[in-house]
Amino acid sequence: MIDIDTGGEQAVRVLLYGDVDLNIIDGSAVWLTSMAQTWSLAGAQVDVQLKAVEDRTLLSGALRSLPGVTVRPAHPPRGRHALDPMRAADALQELDGREPYDVVMVRGIRICRQVARRGAFAGRLWSYVTEFGYPHGGDTGADEPWSQLGEVAEASRLMLAQTEQARAVLEAMVPAAAGRTVVLSPMVPDAVPAAPASATSPAPSPAAPLPDSLVRLVYTGKFARRWRTDLMPEIVGHLRELGVAAELTMVGDKVQHDPDHPAWADRMREITQTPRPGVEWLGALDRAAALDVTAGADISLGWRDEELDLSLELSTKVLESSAYGVPPLVNRTAAHEELFGADYPLFVDGLGDGPEEIARIIAAARDRLPQLSARVQAVAGPYRMTARAEVLKRWLDRVGLPRPARGRRTRPVRVVVAGHDLKFAGELVDLLHHDPDVELRLDHWSSLHHHDEAASQRHVDWADVVMCEWAGPNAVWYARHKRAGQRLVVRLHMFELRGGWLKDLDTDAVDHLVTVSEHYRELVVGHLGADPELVSVIPNAVSVADLDRPGLPGRSHRLGLVGMVPLRKRLDRAVDLLRELHRTDPRYTLHIRGRMPWEYPHEWRKPVQREAYMDLFARLGADPVRHAVAFEPFGADMAGWLRKIGWVLSPSTVESFHLAPAEGMASGALPVLWDRPGARDIFGDDFVVEDTAAAARLILQTDADRGMRAARGRVARDRVSGFDERSVAAAWQRVLFGGLKTRIT
Template identity: 80%
Template sequence: MNGIETAGREPANPSGTLPPQRQVRVLLYGDVDLNIIDGSAVWLTSMAQTWSLAGAQVDVQLKAVEDRTLLSGELRSMPGVTVWPAHPPQGRRALEPAPAAEALQKLDGQDPYDVVMVRGIRICRQVARRGAFAGRLWSYVTEFGYPHGTADSGTDTGAERWQQLGEIAAASRLMLAQTEQARAVLEAMVPAAAGRTVVLSPMVPDAIGPSTTSGTSAASNASIAPTAASAAAPGPGGPVRLVYTGKFARRWRTDQMPVIVEYLRAGGVAAELTMVGDKVQHDPEHPDWAERMRAVMATPRPDVAWLGALDRTAALEAAARADITLGWRDEELDLSLELSTKVLESCALGVPPLVNRTAAHEELLGADYPLFVDGAEDGPLEIARRIAAVRDRLPELSARVLAVAEPYRMTARADTLKTWLARIGLPGPARTQRSRPVRVVVAGHDLKFAGELVDLLTDHPDVDLRLDHWSSLHHHDEASSRELVDWADVVMCEWAGPNAVWYAQHKKSGQRLVVRLHMFELRGRWLSELAADAVDRFVTVSEHYRDLVVEHLGLAAERVSVIPNAVSLADLDRPGLPGRHHRLGLVGMVPLRKRLDRAVDLLRELHRTDPRYTLHLRGRMPWEYPHEWRKPVQREAYMDLFARLGDDPVRHAVAFEPFGADMAGWLRKIGWVLSPSTVESFHLAPAEGMASGALPVLWERPGARDIFGDEFVVQDTAAAARLILETDADDDARAARQRTARERVAGFDERTVTASWQQVLLSGL
């Protein structure tokens, strides 16, 4: 990545042909012990197999010395997967985070990887603090969803945990979350995670499926391809077969599971329970629990079989012979934002799982799923009654859960990995034969719109990037800037502020200077001091603004390129929340030209027909911008507007929501993104809304139609209300407009925009 020795200033690809694509190399590490079969350990083997299916070459560094090969043996048998054994310090059997990070860095030093995927907050934090694998680290952290005090939560306070996650996110190319709920929490609490967090649910092998020969609800052979379920309910007098696989732990209620069988039999329902596993987890809050669990295991019961530790295939076969899998847990674990691999495997087998009712489980199985239990209220008796009530519905439930599992198959997850690789430009071109990388400086006081540009330059194999971050519009460390201008081949000034004036004055011979203007710069007094002839290329975000720049600076039109603000279609395309089409969103209300008054007038107009509409105002309040609040006209206008809103009946339908980086998560609930401004150079919020499945409404202003098209531009507030009401009254009309919006916004996709930036910045170097 940055700083890799490449060569010269000649064209990287003079023939114009694309270099051959290469195989992506992945280094995978999980802070898990493969000697213990649990969901986290199974994840590591599944992740390696999924990467292999995606066409990657995978190296897996083990954490622990192999005492047994139930899972590590499976890893070693996978094509395209290499397993590196653990070599912990003397007297240890497993790697702690620091030596684990050293082992990963040693492997990477031998032949650098394209992706380093690491799971676990302790190891992710260690890698992040070392600054290792810049631009290549994919961090998978699930622990933040656990309540404090559980065995999986660690001892950090909440504030410490969020601070650690912030450090990890800032060092990561991608953050991985198991569910949409987990992504929403992570992005809301950790600003650095917004825009770089993706959902990677657990995955199940394609081959896991129900038997077509078994006369019960699942298979005796768990390795055949998935088929339509052919389950039958247990026959008259036949037992309901229950199974639990995993660790034995207090919060997993494993000591009480045999009691469920006793209650079923007492109620006249024959039942059997199979328990798979041998790891009894110590509970520091209940030090005698482990001994009680062992006593339960040692007590002979004709209806309970303890099979001990099995390899993964045998464990799946045991689950496949059951009618129901048990996933009953302590209510505190309902706060976890993880999705259990065991639950997904049970579904893939066509065996209905009994699980706690949580938001994640409802999203997976449906709110009406009959095998939900209440972790706080339900005991073995209530659970036995629930099982008895569904005894005759097991074939129906088997078919239902089998369909649920399909999107979680490994081939589907492998396709997802390929999408993410393409998003970040992998597999990328090989490095050219330059003697050194192109040295690029990005300079500016506010880089919030330059994220895609910084990512492009960070990831480019022929670029060494440095940032000159000015402390304010007018202030910078001049000594540092002088060092950078002496070092750089290319300087890109974000905003045509005093930074552009300074770099134009200090430009070196043969150096390339690119300046991007947004809008306010044309009103800046400093712009008259800009040596425009020293600028090789000006960039604006719209055709309309290009025309203004050409006129204002007296430039030839060919010296100004139009590159729109980038929108990440991959990040913004998330499932919408119920009822979103009745929610209007306005992002930013400062300065006055944002026209908050028009948004309130629109809400009032809509309420005349349908009072279900609400207005969500996201952003900082006017008094949070001192330079605006000091202006008497601005301050009085806002005070008058808020006073009128306070007396208006629609005030109950207006929500003021704080500024945050998690726009993609917020847009899931928004159906209409408003752009009532009188002036905008681009306006990113409606474009992001279009990518998210929301629809934009733009009041007529110069340049709006050029960017967003005629379909979503209205003359006034009454026309905006008509557009919304007519669209929401017709599902087909809304779907058609959503398709139009997505087609329109495709031209703003980050990959298209970064290709344009590469041409402007690096062409001919």
Template identity: 45%
Template sequence: MAGRSRRVLVYGDVNLNIIDGSAIWAQSTVETFARAGCDVTMLLKTRIRTRRLLEPLERLPSVTIARPFEDELLPGLAGDRLSYQQASTIMRELDEQERFDVILLRGLQQVYQVVADGAHNGRLWTYLTDIPQSVVALDTETQDRLSEIASASRYMLCQTEELRSFLEATVPEACGRSVIFWPVVPTPEFEVPPPRSAAGDPLKLVYSGKFAPLWKTLEMTALPRQLGEHGVTAELHAIGDKVHNDLDDPDYRDRMESALRSSPGVRWHGGQRRQEAIRLSAEADIGLSWRDPALDASLELSTKVLEYGSVGLPVVLNRTPMHEALLGADYPLFVRDDADVIEVILAAVREPTVYAEAAARSASVAARFGLPQAVDRVRALLERAFPEAPAFAGRSQPLRVCVASHDLKFFTRILDHLRALPGLEVRTDRWPALSSHDEGASQELVDWADVLVCEWFGPNAVWYSAHRRPGQRLVARLHRFELYRPWPGQASIDRIDQVICVSPHYARLALEKTGWPAAKVTVIPNFVDDIQLDRPKLEGAQFHLGFIGVAPARKRMDIALDVLAQLRQDDPRYQLFAKTKLPWEYPWIWGDVDERIAFDDVLRRSQTDALLRGAVTFDPFGPDVPAWLRRIGWVLSTSDDESFHLAPAEGMASGAVPVVRNWPGADTIYDPRWVHPDASTMAEAIADIARTGRWADEGRLAQEQVRSSYALDLVTEAWTRILVEDLPGFALPATPASAQQSVASA
């Protein structure tokens, strides 16, 4: 990580005196950021009763433990734990002493309190697991709070892909901010026993964690006796000291503790340091993570499952979609209910191949969650949040940049990047409509800025070109929409340093239509957030065609239906999913009779054609495209014309295969292998790739291509350069390689 060490404050609504999943999370998070090169301050929530989890952190030179009670961080602080407001106040005071770059928080109520206080917005990295994890359970108040939290967060850290998808589907503000923050398995500080080829005799089972009804820990204490009835001598080693108080079952705690102390074959080791808990687990044969089916819908992954795997143990756990995605649907130690548990354990004991396969699968998965891998992931997040200083950052004063636009929807991520750059100060002139603005406010920005950026070449570009100061730099981005309006002819090109087009085809059209000097026009393509879009595909994706945006009619969804119908003649598994606003949601489209007729034909055909009925789904428009693309294997682009068409590129970044009709300029943006003359050849290409088993390979190739040409980092680098220097002008004639060359040369 280049530059100075980042200062990170970590606080969780967590009691580090008790060993449970949240306390382990806090410890491993602090260690991960410290080993990633950060200076970490960990603020404790409670008075210190035991140092089991703190001692490993205190040995790290870049970690500072802030003890609110012992160090009297608030006057008159009483009790044993901080309230939400007290914690927020202490965080603000610590930040005032020396500003933190990252404030990493866990716990919904605590995070919401900090967001409401407003002192750290934009620097928050928020980790939420204590939230409703289904649409049915998510109430309006919580959804509103999550929206506020997302808007204030730089990153929302999600433990699993399933949780990220849920958040993005229900909280639009989370899109683009949600990143995976896997559980972390520490590197064992002891010699791990060699892999076992079979279970031992006596059979040693291990459970590590909290003791609670839904975690089936009381039932676990009966396993040695039940296995003995089947001729298997067994022991249960139980590790942990957090016994749940159940309001619905007041006697549960007493029964649980009694079972741990007195059940035959059970040895209770109590609370242990994390390394000691893992060492004790390594001496066992099988790890237990069997839970009540009520938890099957949980979007969280148990860290204990990974810890067992890290020392070679197979794990007994519930069969859920998330666990199947992790371990494979054919993992042999899945259970569906209590009756399966004994049967599954007996299979592992009596069939060495079952035991060995489960152990190998568990170990392979756990290897992805080690501390070194976690450090690499954190460094990548930090590098994106804190980009390296550009060459001009050495100026005596920050470079002042004004971005003027009536609509920043295509510019938001670029704007985020510019705001994050050291040595840059960015302000926006947001026009309330295409042709209206506060002229006085705009003039103040002209007087202030070193560089003017007009997103859209509309009245904003006309006004700023007329009012720019001598020596002031002005660049404007031209989209398809403006090229056929009067504004390019109303602006003096001599007063604009460069005009940016998103594709070689439209750069050529701009030069032909305006007569501007070639040096004035350059190509910076649309960006694709390749990191956000790179997510694992869901089962069946290879039969799912994706179509993003059906309106206006020139998008030609009728051709997409032709493709689908031809495929379904031979294979009815193919389906089409259209993520879109519907035409009647656009008054300017729905007011056009021809548009209404065209879409009526599409709807009627999709519902009445025997080949299409039940195979076309309209999904709601929204920013959760990366999550939606997980179930899409092919992205169609069937338009009559496009300036760029981002949908195929986004699909490529997700690992989907692009299938593009040859609209003008398509082969200057996309590899000709993806471009086809008509619906029939599009369908034939899909069928051939699927028939020959090349879908995954073609998806990987598409992903590599889009990363090398349109990745967000490449495009933002070009935008950073154009703030201070001209990029190469567009050269005629363009070749199909122009699109890729444009970014490389920028």
């Protein structure tokens, strides 16, 4: 919508809903209150819609004391205690109808699906689904969750995953989630002891016991079979048999029914009512009181059934315990090893570990508890709410919030994007789709030369702005049919300059031409005789925020090549480079991501192309380096794949831009580009080489010097910042809307 900017910014308004009952204290309920508090710290105005009628205010009461937070009570139908997903979606839409929110954040697969199917909150929905991390996808069936999640991802502005592992699985299994998934880790309150200066300090924290003193154990949460709560009291007796004085405090009152073990819940209730030396049952406490009990312990129990090791979640209770300097006893999982280190002594390792083995683990670690207290407290630092609030602010900036305050609104700008192949226009389509001031339509031509002319004419009659992706016959047609006052923008890539149709393009009808590099801008100006002032360079967009992820171990010795078709991609150069590197260091591997040449029928039918690929594969099959080459399928999860790649190769003889090395630079990898026209204009001189031998020297010299690699990494990140999606979006807005009137009526 084109409006007069009145200046200033309005506070971001957030509508928050979790498919959780705040009458029951468990991790998901605590998450909802923590999320509201973190949004508050980020400066947002937050409305929390409750799912259930409040029977008690152990959790919901604390929400009402938070600045900028309003609690919206649940109003389920008569005879019901809580909202089902359909009625919850109704409640959210009713609130949004009164005054639209900037962000609608919902947690839970059922409510996310309900909202997605309605098409509600387009461009504003942030979906948080954790159920897919459990065996069999929670209660949704073994195969169905992925299709359901695809539906949710398509409707979401952002998808939220709790860990890097969860994000990797989600993006690999749900292509629509790639590029829009962020890691929303659990949050712990700031009102806990500050992290020690050194995680190796021998000085004990107040919560840590001295040698030979009483070991105080604590468990807080629901009582469930797979959480081993029925076996926890036995640990105390086994510790005493080992000569270790111990006490256990159990906090909570929710006993979870297990349909596969129907007698378990009754047995658990009986255990809670049976006195046992050294075991105290405190029942339900509000969150502050529960945290006080945890803070007074020496070890918290997070022991669970091995089946739950497949979960991709990170326990809030584990982080809260760590924040208080209370080392948690947890299962050894990849996520826990990444958090605490593989040598953490309070891991439960064996599949058959029971209370007796748990007692031995605790007894063996007892003298190290002061050091472990400092270690886990330092680990929790990045998860404190003030730190997570800063992350929320970065996400808001990524989606263009907060927006400037607006004057009186008129109708949205009507934009049509037209072309036969929109794969390179994805970032532009997303930008326009999520802009509340734009109404977008696509004119997708069936081929370079064919389209539904009647449909295209309807687009002409409707649009304020037409953007032609590729300067093909689509640009020729729209230039001929352009309405008076309509703005026409055309983006050229490369092959169009060789197209015979280009002589028919009425350049006087084109308001602006766009290329992806300065080299091609010069070619376009020379070829078309266009006014240089009307030709802009807008690079392909790179989502630096999405690609900037923790790298995986060993990535510096992994080379990545994205795409090997057509022949000008020069797969042969990549293989030659690997062979050259192996003369010095055989640790290097080459990972080729993309479709095989026979998967492109139009290329495979060309005899020269087919013979060249067959010869290349035959030579590779006889080469010793074949064992260091991996052919990997194409996928949307490029950011996840790049975590393992240290060098992204661009051996092509011709490219208009080449997005892969730019994405690699944003991910922390380094690019290597064989010299070609335009490469230095885009990527600078630092990473452009004359030949394969020079490429090998660059890689070996850089990897031999950690300082040099770090310095070149900084150069790469600085260079790629000019391709960031936010700056590219601003450039597109200037080009698309710069010539329009201030208001559209």
